[in-house]
Amino acid sequence: MKNIVHTCEDTSWAASGQGALTRDVETVLETGGVLCFPKLPFVLSDAEKRFLDTTVSDGKAKNISLRGANDELRGAQGSTEDQAALRAMILRFRGQAESFAARLFPHYVGRLQRGNTSYRPMAVEGRATSWRKDDTRLHVDAFPSNPTGGTRLLRVFTNLNPRGEPRKWRVGEPFEDFARRFVPAIPKPLPGSAALLKALHVTKARRTAYDHYMLQLHDRGKADMAWQRSSPQAAVDFAPGTTWVVFSDQVLHAAMGGQFMMEQTFMLPSAGLQQPASAPLAVLERMLGRPLLV
Secondary structure, X not given: OOOOEEEOOOOOOOOOOOOOOOOOOHHHHHOOOEEEEOXXXXXXXXXHHHHOOHHHEOOOOOOEEEEOOOOEEEOXXXXXXXXXXXXXXXXXXXXXXXXXXHHXXXXXOOOOEEEEEEEEOOOOOOOOOOHHHOOOOOEOOOOOOOXXXXXXXXXXXXXXXXXXXOEEXXXXXXXXXXXXXXXXXXXXXXXXXXXXXXXXXXXXXXXXXXXXXXXXXXXXXXXXXXXXXXXXXXXXXXXXXXXXXXXXXXXXEEEEEOOOEEEEEEEEOHHHXXXXXXXXXXHHHHHHOOOOOO
16 A cells, blocks of 8 residues: 655744744645644643643533634633633644645635644543444544535644654555445435435535535445455554644544644645645546535
């Protein structure tokens, strides 16, 4: 299997200066690559290191995140002072990730839209969940209630683990090979179903045909355990202090182990792509022979 992980030697998140080495790498990601920065930690202050503990989570969700226009902290517990300091830490990560993305992807500047910022203190191992939410199974990201309409999902991750434990991933075959296996058996969306789902508030926006197929690919891939075992795949360990960047709606991935991670999501409209023919939307439209956003 082709190695899709591209290692970069950067030691700085900054837009310029010593250690700010990598830039203009849009094509690497858009053609299914993963950018890996093994010398680029998100450095916690001594005071922030107290948050490397599962007790900061309220236990209701796997992530602690910032939501809404006011960046409300959700999923955390603790004193008002502790929650304010944790929120500040997550905001600081977001600022560094945004500066970093602007350097890596100058063609996306002005197009990238800020998504969720999260801190993930809980261990991957032993987390009880349904098969559909089981992220230890290879999948591409697609969400039942949040249709993207072809907007790409770009994610920046950093492993904070203080005990030397890697974030263990599996990465799978190219998106087109994956889609070719499952798409022929996926039925077309039912007429009127998108409007009904939106009217019933099942979805926050209209589920396009593209979203229908992506969600079906997510679910059918996770449900097919024979494919999970036998499809081309490789193990990738991201050591503590490593940052990595990926289009998670394109690269098949599974989180197998690890604890304590930061994550920043960006959305990129398909019009901002440098290699639009490589995007999942273009792949599925070629395969099905029709437009999927109408």
